[in-house]
Amino acid sequence: MFHPAIILVLLVLIVFVNSVKILKEYERGVVLRLGRFVSVRGPGLIILIPWLEKMTKVSLRTVVMDVPPQDVITKDNVSVKVNAVLYFRAIEPDKAILEVDDYFFATSQLSQTTLRSILGQFELDDLLSERDTINQKLQDVIDSQTDPWGVKISAVEIKHIDLPTEMQRAMAKQAEAERERRAKIIAAEGELQASQKLHEASEIMSQNPVTIQIRYLQTLNQIASDRTNTIVFPFGLDKIQEMFKK
Incomplete structure (x- = not known):
C-alpha cells in the first residue's frame, strides 16, 4: 500500500498542476470564480484557486x-x-x-x-x-x-x-460592342482631322496657283514610278488648236 505521505504529495502535485497556468504573450485568461467573472489575467504565470476558479483562454491575434x-x-x-x-x-x-x-x-x-x-x-x-x-x-x-x-x-x-x-456572355457582347463603338469614334475623329487638314491645304494652295502646278507634277511623278500604269496626260483643246494653226 502507498504511504499516506506519498498520497499527500501526489494530491499536492495534482492541485498545483491544475492551479498553475502559463499564458503566451498574445493570450489572455478570463477567470470565473464560482461562476462569476473575476478578472482578465495574463500573459505569464497564472495561479488559480483550485476547484473554485476556472479560466478560459482568449487569443488576441488577428x-x-x-x-x-x-x-x-x-x-x-x-x-x-x-x-x-x-x-x-x-x-x-x-x-x-x-x-x-x-x-x-x-x-x-x-x-x-x-x-x-x-x-x-x-x-x-x-x-x-x-x-x-x-x-x-x-x-x-x-x-x-x-x-x-x-x-x-x-x-x-x-x-x-x-x-x-x-x-x-452578355457582358462579353457588351464589351465587344463598346470596343467597336470606340473604334468608330476614333476613325471618325481621324477623318475629321484629315478633312480639316485638307481644307487648310486647299486654302493655302488656292492663294498661289504655282503651288497647285507643283503638286500636280509631284502626283504625276508618283504615278509614273509604276511602269504598269498608263498615264493620260490632260491637254487643253486650245493648246491643240494653236499647234495646228502653226
Missing part, C-alpha cells in the same frame, strides 16, 4: 476567416455567388466570453448574413467596379454589430464574384 460563397440577388435582379475573407480579433476578452456563446461562430454567421443583405443593395455593375466602397461598408456594418462582443473587424475583402454563364 483571425483570418473565409466567408463561404453566398447566393446574392443584386438590386437589378441578377443572381450571383460571392465569397469574401474576414479579418478580426478579440480586443476585450471578457466580453468575447461573457457576451456571446462562441464569438468565432457568431462572427462567421453574422458576416454571411451581412454579406447577402449589403450586396443585395447594389447593382451588378457596382459590385464589379466599386469593391473598395462595398468592402468598407461591409466592415463598418459587421464591426458595429460585433462591438458588444469585444470583437474588432479589421477588414473585409470580397474575393470572387461568380456570374451566371448567360450573364458572362
Whole structure:
C-alpha cells in the first residue's frame, strides 16, 4: 500500500498542476470564480484557486476567416455567388466570453448574413467596379454589430464574384460592342482631322496657283514610278488648236 505521505504529495502535485497556468504573450485568461467573472489575467504565470476558479483562454491575434460563397440577388435582379475573407480579433476578452456563446461562430454567421443583405443593395455593375466602397461598408456594418462582443473587424475583402454563364456572355457582347463603338469614334475623329487638314491645304494652295502646278507634277511623278500604269496626260483643246494653226 502507498504511504499516506506519498498520497499527500501526489494530491499536492495534482492541485498545483491544475492551479498553475502559463499564458503566451498574445493570450489572455478570463477567470470565473464560482461562476462569476473575476478578472482578465495574463500573459505569464497564472495561479488559480483550485476547484473554485476556472479560466478560459482568449487569443488576441488577428483571425483570418473565409466567408463561404453566398447566393446574392443584386438590386437589378441578377443572381450571383460571392465569397469574401474576414479579418478580426478579440480586443476585450471578457466580453468575447461573457457576451456571446462562441464569438468565432457568431462572427462567421453574422458576416454571411451581412454579406447577402449589403450586396443585395447594389447593382451588378457596382459590385464589379466599386469593391473598395462595398468592402468598407461591409466592415463598418459587421464591426458595429460585433462591438458588444469585444470583437474588432479589421477588414473585409470580397474575393470572387461568380456570374451566371448567360450573364458572362452578355457582358462579353457588351464589351465587344463598346470596343467597336470606340473604334468608330476614333476613325471618325481621324477623318475629321484629315478633312480639316485638307481644307487648310486647299486654302493655302488656292492663294498661289504655282503651288497647285507643283503638286500636280509631284502626283504625276508618283504615278509614273509604276511602269504598269498608263498615264493620260490632260491637254487643253486650245493648246491643240494653236499647234495646228502653226
